[in-house]
Amino acid sequence: MIKRTKLKDIAEALNISVTTVSRAINSKSDISEETRKAVLAMADKLNYRPNALAISLRKSLFNVIGVILPSVDHYFFSTVLKGIMNKAHQANYLVMIGESMNDLEKENEILNQFMSHCVTGILISPSGRDSLSQVRPKRIPFVVVDRPLENEVDSVVKYDDLNGAFLAVDHLINQGYKNIACLKGNKDCIISATRLKGYKKALKLHGIESNANMIKSCTYPSKKDGYLMSKELLLATNKVDAFFTITDNLAAGVYEAAEELKLKIPTDLGVVGYSNSQISSSLTPKLTTIEQPGERMGEQAFDYLQQIIIGNNRLFKKTFDAQLIIRNSSAKNLPVYSA
Amino acid sequence: MIKRTKLKDIAEALNISVTTVSRAINSKSDISEETRKAVLAMADKLNYRPNALAISLRKSLFNVIGVILPSVDHYFFSTVLKGIMNKAHQANYLVMIGESMNDLEKENEILNQFMSHCVTGILISPSGRDSLSQVRPKRIPFVVVDRPLENEVDSVVKYDDLNGAFLAVDHLINQGYKNIACLKGNKDCIISATRLKGYKKALKLHGIESNANMIKSCTYPSKKDGYLMSKELLLATNKVDAFFTITDNLAAGVYEAAEELKLKIPTDLGVVGYSNSQISSSLTPKLTTIEQPGERMGEQAFDYLQQIIIGNNRLFKKTFDAQLIIRNSSAKNLPVYSA
DNA sequence: GTGAAAGCGCTAACAA
DNA sequence: TTGTTAGCGCTTTCAC
Numbered sequence: 232m233i234k235r236t237k238l239k240d241i242a243e244a245l246n247i248s249v250t251t252v253s254r255a256i257n258s259k260s261d262i263s264e265e266t267r268k269a270v271l272a273m274a275d276k277l278n279y280r281p282n283a284l285a286i287s288l289r290k291s292l293f294n295v296i297g298v299i300l301p302s303v304d305h306y307f308f309s310t311v312l313k314g315i316m317n318k319a320h321q322a323n324y325l326v327m328i329g330e331s332m333n334d335l336e337k338e339n340e341i342l343n344q345f346m347s348h349c350v351t352g353i354l355i356s357p358s359g360r361d362s363l364s365q366v367r368p369k370r371i372p373f374v375v376v377d378r379p380l381e382n383e384v385d386s387v388v389k390y391d392d393l394n395g396a397f398l399a400v401d402h403l404i405n406q407g408y409k410n411i412a413c414l415k416g417n418k419d420c421i422i423s424a425t426r427l428k429g430y431k432k433a434l435k436l437h438g439i440e441s442n443a444n445m446i447k448s449c450t451y452p453s454k455k456d457g458y459l460m461s462k463e464l465l466l467a468t469n470k471v472d473a474f475f476t477i478t479d480n481l482a483a484g485v486y487e488a489a490e491e492l493k494l495k496i497p498t499d500l501g502v503v504g505y506s507n508s509q510i511s512s513s514l515t516p517k518l519t520t521i522e523q524p525g526e527r528m529g530e531q532a533f534d535y536l537q538q539i540i541i542g543n544n545r546l547f548k549k550t551f552d553a554q555l556i557i558r559n560s561s562a563k564n565l566p567v568y569s570a
Numbered sequence: 571m572i573k574r575t576k577l578k579d580i581a582e583a584l585n586i587s588v589t590t591v592s593r594a595i596n597s598k599s600d601i602s603e604e605t606r607k608a609v610l611a612m613a614d615k616l617n618y619r620p621n622a623l624a625i626s627l628r629k630s631l632f633n634v635i636g637v638i639l640p641s642v643d644h645y646f647f648s649t650v651l652k653g654i655m656n657k658a659h660q661a662n663y664l665v666m667i668g669e670s671m672n673d674l675e676k677e678n679e680i681l682n683q684f685m686s687h688c689v690t691g692i693l694i695s696p697s698g699r700d701s702l703s704q705v706r707p708k709r710i711p712f713v714v715v716d717r718p719l720e721n722e723v724d725s726v727v728k729y730d731d732l733n734g735a736f737l738a739v740d741h742l743i744n745q746g747y748k749n750i751a752c753l754k755g756n757k758d759c760i761i762s763a764t765r766l767k768g769y770k771k772a773l774k775l776h777g778i779e780s781n782a783n784m785i786k787s788c789t790y791p792s793k794k795d796g797y798l799m800s801k802e803l804l805l806a807t808n809k810v811d812a813f814f815t816i817t818d819n820l821a822a823g824v825y826e827a828a829e830e831l832k833l834k835i836p837t838d839l840g841v842v843g844y845s846n847s848q849i850s851s852s853l854t855p856k857l858t859t860i861e862q863p864g865e866r867m868g869e870q871a872f873d874y875l876q877q878i879i880i881g882n883n884r885l886f887k888k889t890f891d892a893q894l895i896i897r898n899s900s901a902k903n904l905p906v907y908s909a
Numbered sequence: 910g911t912g913a914a915a916g917c918g919c920t921a922a923c924a925a
Numbered sequence: 926t927t928g929t930t931a932g933c934g935c936t937t938t939c940a941c
């Protein structure tokens with residue numbers, strides 16, 4: 232922190248009191264137009280910039296919020312962050328950002344640092360089931376984004392993941408695929424678990440029995456994991472004719488395995504991903520997937536947080552409707568989409 | 571900001587002075603083991619958390635840095651941010667993040683807010699040529715990342731973009747492509763300009779005259795722009811047999827145009843992108859591109875900033891070497907790569 | 910319309 | 926080893 236002009240400097244230069252300067256800067260009413268102008272001119276001349284730390288300390292409010300996301304280079308989360316920043320900027324809030332990397336301990340560390348630094352509120356995409364039990368006791372305004380723990384006590388902006396997965400798998404079945412495998416993430420991941428439920432729900436609805444052998448998990452879903460898991464399944468049973476993957480990355484891996492095994496998508500193998508990330512429309516054939524409006528979710532989350540900060544003490548909940556984006560990776564018989 | 575335990579609360583609970591409590595918390599030497607333990611126990615009991623604002627105000631240092639990037643949902647920048655956060659977290663710094671959206675005015679606004687909030691230093695990827703003339707006068711430690719203005723007065727972590735583009739185009743020529751077009755961004759974008767130079771340098775080296783009609787610009791390079799610009803070029807001259815695009819997104823657009831016009835990549839049309847973003851290996855055929863180690867660049871930038879903050883008053887410069895990643899989009903005759 | 914004084918939570922110099 | 930005092934930069938009573 233470098234030394235800079237403060238109110239006292241302005242006061243001394245003008246031979247008036249600090250109080251008066253403060254009043255002028257904050258455009259209070261009880262001050263003469265004359266002095267006001269003089270102060271402002273001098274402030275400008277000396278390149279005065281208020282010290283937000285001092286102001287915050289004095290006024291007990293700090294217009295900074297903290298955002299905790301699993302990872303910023305994950306496309307979906309980066310759009311959530313963008314949404315948050317859109318609104319935060321408008322509302323004159325600054326945003327601090329921390330990555331939890333799905334690590335509860337690191338998450339808690341960041342949380343504590345944020346608290347120490349007096350953030351006014353927290354926006355968090357929890358890394359695990361116990362995340363929020365770390366947050367709640369701090370008694371700080373917060374809103375959960377995208378990874379809702381099942382409860383009725385927190386404000387949360389989420390996505391209808393159950394239905395998203397359901398739509399994906401239902402679509403595959405309707406297209407004529409019979410043996411649909413599911414590629415998912417960690418057992419502890421709420422999102423993964425919810426999407427798995429949606430998968431099972433769709434199977435059940437169509438009278439298909441879910442088979443544990445058709446479900447594969449990995450720690451941190453990547454293209455490579457998708458490749459390995461799908462290859463294993465394709466070689467093992469030889470009956471899998473479609474994949475539902477809980478993330479587009481995994482689907483990209485399926486494409487790779489399919490090519491290696493000379494299986495044509497979508498005729499031999501149907502694929503539906505999740506998130507509509509950038510790769511989904513770059514794959515050939517283009518990937519059918521589930522849209523996730525990260526930016527809008529981030530914006531909504533900030534709006535709720537702001538409501539809570541200004542004292543609106545109710546619970547805010549919003550679930551974004553699931554939306555299937557049909558492209559060519561699931562067109563068993565006919566290509567249905569080409570844009 | 572909610573009310574929380576402060577030193578005074580602990581002091582009163584223990585009937586000792588605030589100073590003593592402070593000493594205990596900060597584990598100074600001149601304090602009895604006994605009181606130290608008592609204080610720590612009470613602090614824990616009352617769930618004490620130091621007020622970083624007050625500490626910073628008092629000590630005139632605030633362990634927060636500000637990061638200004640054009641856009642966080644751009645893959646490359648999100649990895650830069652990740653690199654910065656890796657190191658910042660290790661060094662116990664918090665990071666504030668702002669998006670300039672390539673808008674000088676917005677950039678300046680964020681800058682001022684950061685300054686007001688007493689960030690110790692700034693990491694910035696400048697949005698335009700005049701960005702730094704806004705930063706320099708503030709006399710705050712800063713490091714430029716990835717978008718170096720041509721000067722010798724700032725610390726900067728950059729990438730050898732001239733050579734990156736050169737390698738890309740040189741490679742295309744060596745593969746046997748004759749008429750190589752360049753798809754780029756805005757005229758004001760330094761990065762775009764530098765890569766264009768590399769393109770021209772490679773042409774020149776091979777005795778090919780650069781042709782203004784083979785160079786197309788757009789405002790904010792997207793897949794769609796790539797599609798439109800490449801289609802226009804392919805329809806117009808019918809002689810373009812390869813594209814060098816200053817970003818992978820644009821290359822993805824070229825793929826789309828190629829498919830529409832029934833041109834086979836790489837036989838009819840060679841393509842080389844830039845950035846090695848996620849889509850590059852999802853495209854079919856896989857895209858030859860230029861690797862950009864965003865995370866490592868972010869880490870390096872933070873390290874430099876930290877040096878400057880602790881008073882190491884020299885200029886820090888680092889240029890990451892350009893690296894061509896050869897995949898199949900540029901294999902005019904034989905596929906050369908498949909992983 | 911203006912200024913003096915107190916205090917936000919904390920630390921550092923100086924006393925005791 | 927502990928306490929007293931002053932002050933970081935600012936705002937807010939309360940006098941004048």
